Amino acid sequence: MSEVQGxxxxxxxxxxxxxxxxxxxxxxRMLALDPSLxxxxxxxxxxxxxxxxxxxxxxxxxxxxTADVRLKIVSVPITVFWPAEKYLPSLKKVYAxxxxxxxxxxxxxxxxxxxxxxxxxxxxxxxxxxACWLPVALPSFSSIAPICYIRDDPQGYVNQVEELMKTxxxxxxxxxxxxxxASSAYLQHINGRRIRIPGFPEMSDYEGFxxxxxxxxxxxxxxxxxxxxxxxxxxxxxxxxxxxxLGLEAFSHWLKDQPKAARILSVGPLxxxxxxxxxxxxxxxxxATGLSSFLDRMVQEKGDKSVLYICFGSxxxxxxxxxxxxVLRVLLELGVPYVxxxxxxxxxxxxxxxxxxxxxxxxxxxxxxxxxxxxLAHPAIGWFLSHCGLxxxxxxxxxGVPMICWPLFADQPVLSILVSQVYGCGYxxxxxxxxxxxxxxxxxxxxPTGEIEEVVKEAKEVFxxxxxxxxxxxxxxxxxxxxxxxxxxxxxxxxxxxxxALALLDFMSxx
Numbered sequence: 001m002s003e004v005q006g007x008x009x010x011x012x013x014x015x016x017x018x019x020x021x022x023x024x025x026x027x028x029r030m031l032a033l034d035p036s037l038x039x040x041x042x043x044x045x046x047x048x049x050x051x052x053x054x055x056x057x058x059x060x061x062x063x064x065x066t067a068d069v070r071l072k073i074v075s076v077p078i079t080v081f082w083p084a085e086k087y088l089p090s091l092k093k094v095y096a097x098x099x100x101x102x103x104x105x106x107x108x109x110x111x112x113x114x115x116x117x118x119x120x121x122x123x124x125x126x127x128x129x130x131a132c133w134l135p136v137a138l139p140s141f142s143s144i145a146p147i148c149y150i151r152d153d154p155q156g157y158v159n160q161v162e163e164l165m166k167t168x169x170x171x172x173x174x175x176x177x178x179x180x181x182a183s184s185a186y187l188q189h190i191n192g193r194r195i196r197i198p199g200f201p202e203m204s205d206y207e208g209f210x211x212x213x214x215x216x217x218x219x220x221x222x223x224x225x226x227x228x229x230x231x232x233x234x235x236x237x238x239x240x241x242x243x244x245x246l247g248l249e250a251f252s253h254w255l256k257d258q259p260k261a262a263r264i265l266s267v268g269p270l271x272x273x274x275x276x277x278x279x280x281x282x283x284x285x286x287x288a289t290g291l292s293s294f295l296d297r298m299v300q301e302k303g304d305k306s307v308l309y310i311c312f313g314s315x316x317x318x319x320x321x322x323x324x325x326x327v328l329r330v331l332l333e334l335g336v337p338y339v340x341x342x343x344x345x346x347x348x349x350x351x352x353x354x355x356x357x358x359x360x361x362x363x364x365x366x367x368x369x370x371x372x373x374x375x376l377a378h379p380a381i382g383w384f385l386s387h388c389g390l391x392x393x394x395x396x397x398x399x400g401v402p403m404i405c406w407p408l409f410a411d412q413p414v415l416s417i418l419v420s421q422v423y424g425c426g427y428x429x430x431x432x433x434x435x436x437x438x439x440x441x442x443x444x445x446x447x448p449t450g451e452i453e454e455v456v457k458e459a460k461e462v463f464x465x466x467x468x469x470x471x472x473x474x475x476x477x478x479x480x481x482x483x484x485x486x487x488x489x490x491x492x493x494x495x496x497x498x499x500x501a502l503a504l505l506d507f508m509s510x511x
Contacts, residue, residue, distance in 0.1 A: 006036025007508045010098060011108040011133075012091070012116070015044050015080040018313060018391050019110060019135040021054055022238045025270040026501075027108075028058035029491070031070055033498075034505055038070045040098050042091070045075040060277040074098055083220065084115040092119055099123060105508045108133055108236065111228030112221055129508065132232030137239045137390050138264070139247025140418070141411035142229075143197040145205035146189030147222075151254075154226040161223075186222070194442055197414070199246035201421055206439035208414070210407050210432075211319040230258050234507055240268040240394060241496045242486040243418060263507075265500035269394035269487050272373055282374035291339065294365040295380040298337050305382030306467070308404075309375055310340040312387045316408055317346060323432045323455050325354055327385075330459040336467055337363040339381075341370050376401050383426070383466050388415040400484045402426040402476045404462060417443055424479040427466065431458045 011027060013020040020043065027039050043051050051073055059065070076094045081087045091113075107120050108131045121128050142151055150157040195203045229235065235255070241248060248266055255262050272278050286292040298307050308331065318324050331338055347366055350358070358364045372392065375381060376399045384396040385404045393415050396403050403426035405416035420428040421443060430444065431454040440447045448454075465472045490497035 006034060006038065007105045007505065008102050009037070009039045009106045009108055009508075010042065010095070010104040011039060012042045012081075012095075012110065012113060013133065014082070014110045014112055015047055017047075017050070018389055019133075020047060020051065022135050022268075022270045022391060023108070023133060024051060024054050025058045025061075025272065026236070026238070026267055027071060028055070028062050028064065029267075029270070030501060030505070031059075031064060032062040033501060037505075038102070039072070040104075041071060041073050042094060042098065043073060043075060044078050044080060044087075046079045048073060048075045057272060057278055057281055060281065061272040061275055063275070081110075081113055084113075084224070087113075088115060088119075091116060095120065096123060104128065106131055106504075109228070109232075110135075111232070112224045114224040114228035114231060117228070117231055129233045130231075131504065132228050132235045132262075134229070134235055134237040135390065136237070137244060137247075137411040137415050137418075138235075138237045139239070139244045139251040140197055140200070140414035142251065143247065144195060144203070144208035144414055145193070146186055147226075148195065149189040150222075151226060154223060154230070157226075158223055190436065192439065197247060198250045199244070199422065200414070200417060201443045203417070204440055204442040206436045207417075207441055207443060209409065209436035210413055210434075211409060211437060212435045231260065232262055233260060234262050234504065235264040236504065237264060237266050238268040238270055238394075239266055239390060240487055240490055241266050242483065242490065243268070243394070243397075263503075265504055267497045267501050267504075268390070269398050269490060269497070270391075271395050271398045274373075274377065279374070279377075282371040285371045286374055289367050289370070291365060291367060291370055291375070292378075294339070295375070295378045298363075298380045302337055302380075304379045306337060307380045308336055308338040308383050308385055308463075308467075309370075309381050309401075310338055310385040311370070311372065311392065312341070312406070312408070313389050313392070316387060317342070318406060318408065318432060319434055320432075321346075321349070322452060325351060326452050326455050327429070327432070327459045328354060328358070330456055330463060332357055332361055332363070334460070334463055334467070335363065336463055337380075338385075339365045339367075339370065339375060341368065342366050343368050373399065388412040388419065390415060393419060394487065397425060397480065397483050398487045400477075400480055402466070402480050404429065404466065406432055423483055425476065425483055426480075427462050429455075429458060429462060431455045 011023060013023040031037055055071065074094060076090045078087050078090050103125050106129050109116065111132045111134055117130055142148065190205050193205050195205050248264065252264055255264060283292060373395055376384060376396055381401055383404055384401050385406060386392045387408045388405045389412060403419050405420055405426060405428040407413040407416040416428045419425045430448050431450060433448045434450055438448050438450050489495050
């Protein structure tokens, strides 16, 4: 690789697949934009095989031969990039070996590995430009509580937490537990204040926590994330301008007042291009599990757009399983076929009556994993019931599939509001909330109850509209088609995402 004289990137994503997969997609697109570009991707040892498989798909999507050696995957002998004291020694050693071969023109680091920034800069033999990788709906997420209250003064937040730790005898790691006194430094910022995000209806700050009160990120992770944003030379987010245009503009103004005055580049959506080779690979995966034959059968028996696809990501399920069971029972009662991604352990925990009804219906397909874009692109799929992670949201909208939103935490609540309230591309299930999520919602003017009876009632109303009201579906389809056309043009020549990717190449060339 050292023989090539183009730009060189060293990239380090975290272990979360929802963060790593779009980075592999983005780097593959960068390779397509610049034939002289070379990349080293440093991943945890546990993620090597999956990363290589994804790289093969993404290179095929870009028309690049898999044998192309311009992107090399190197592993670190760890399981996850967390906590810092456990991953830093190994990462430093591997990084030092990688840059012996060639110094990078750009380091693309996930914001949460901010403790590694200083080491990378200290090892550079020329000024190192660090790009902060942000695979979230950044402008919206950073505007909800408590991030919006501590974003401008993360050091003040650190000091506050440290004082509490001295008083209570807790640690940064323990501060991720909501029962820990140290977590009050986080929770005290969530008190019902109204939040105004550009492009959104007015929200209550409680709306950022739809599930248990609340799902907390570790304090140390929040601190690293915020400092990673402030200490980068440029920010790269996987959100799409069509999705968060006003928020991106506001965030850009905020960045200008920060020490680095960094620019934010928006490179989403990063959905795979539906080339014959990509479709073939995904179909092979679907054929192996029986998914494709189920979907084909549903088209024959129920027609196009008759099936609901349900997926809450690779690691999450709703906090209250009884709410999920209630929704699944409604689907069976209405005769709505569904494909659901659910672990074997979760399937084994289904109530016996629900498990039996599911098996006997002939209308369900449950699997621990599904090729998501293949599934969404299949003519059988009519709707996507999702937690509204950024990747899934963009994949669904790009493929013209409306959404039924069940957000859990992080940027999912704001994405749900964008999908359901701002763009009219689907509905949100509001009665499935818990804890803080049962507080008054300024965006809807309603206070959820969280009672199972209300969950059932709302689910029936939503699924009746989604699958059996042709006029309502036509309205939704119009909105989804409009959004899909805009999103899918982002990587065309002159498109917004493509131009921002080219801007990153230009940034690397500056002295």
